[in-house]
Amino acid sequence: MSAEIDLLARQHAPQVLAEALRLARSKAVEVLSERLVNAIIAEALKPYRPPQLESADKGLCVYAITRECEIKLPALRTAVSPRLIAHDGVGAVVADVDLAQFTNLEADPVEDSALATLAREHDAVVRAVFEHEPVLPLRFGTVVTGEQAALDLLRERREEALTWLDRVAGHCEWGVRVESPVPPETSSEGLSGTEYLRHRQSALSRDQDQAKAAQSMHDKLQRQATDAACREQRPHTLLDAAYLVPQDNETSFRDSVTRLSEPLERLGATVHTTGPWPPYSFTRIELAVQQ
Incomplete structure (x- = not known):
């Protein structure tokens, strides 16, 4: 019996070792992938702020770029009523915000968390524009110093924005x-x-x-x-x-x-x-x- 066991061991050891290595690699990829996903999500949730806003208390949240138009925008709990700032045919949908609400946001929010509320409102503003006009949604938490910065953004990127608006229209x-x-x-x-x-x-x-x-x-x-x-x-x-x-x-x-x-x-x-x-x-x- 001992000889038979030794023979089986010699026959199957290479297969078992190869399978164990494959499973170990798969498990390592899965664990590393999960950690990388969490890191990417955490990075994505960091609001964009120009250097001047790092020590400021208030800023202007920019939700989306669209064409210059009249549009009804939803009321928000976390900011004053959003409005459209326009320049030569393009517009930025913005609202004055308290920057403190964008700090220490959890990457995996529960339904009533601060992050979930902010994300739902961001989507509600974008969808309100989307129902009537082509829209270029901006990254969640994009914040600039004020109206002049928003106008500079529109002025500098006008042609590029119009090209993309034409592309996504309809x-x-x-x-x-x-x-x-x-x-x-x-x-x-x-x-x-x-x-x-x-x-x-x-x-x-x-x-x-x-x-x-x-x-x-x-x-x-x-x-x-x-x-x-x-x-x-x-x-x-x-x-x-x-x-x-x-x-x-x-x-x-x-x-x-x-x-x-x-x-x-x-x-x-x-x-x-x-x-x-x-x-x-x-x-x-x-x-x-x-x-």
Whole structure:
């Protein structure tokens, strides 16, 4: 019996070692990815402030860029009523704010937290503009020194802003995320080496089929969109993309998502769709105020 055990050990040791190394790498990537995601979120939540605002108590929050127009904007709990500051055909939606409310915000807010309230109000302002005019949403917490700084921003970036406003006019953003289930731990207990390898090959084949189906979905959806943006994927995420879709093509786009989801769901993946949104993922204009 001892000899048989030694023989089995020699036969299976390389497989076990290779599998242990693969699992260790996967776990390391997952842990590191989670830490990186938290760091990125924390960085993204830091409000933009020019140097003059670092020691100031009040500033002007800039929510979005749009065309010069008359528009009804929502009342806010965290700031005075927002207004439009205009220059030569373009406008910045702004509100006077107390800068203290943008400090020490938690990266993972609960429903009634300060961050959740500020984020909802930011989105409400952007959506109010989006309902009537093309809009370039700005990063949450973009704050400048005052009206003159906002006007300088519009003056310096007017042509660039008008180009992007023309591009997103008549469009909305849709998000599609495809996730694969977390695979159960594979135990070799009671399995022969051949059975274990067959099981692993079956799981690998399923993963490959899911990845191909997700890529096929993305290829077909982006052909129905004016632009597409893929976000960095987290573990077990096969696709995380935003699509800039013409509003007169939304029904066809949604139907395509439903149809393309079916083979993925048969393979065990889950498809999440969000939208329509203002074009948050497609505002590529640099709006930092140079002072």
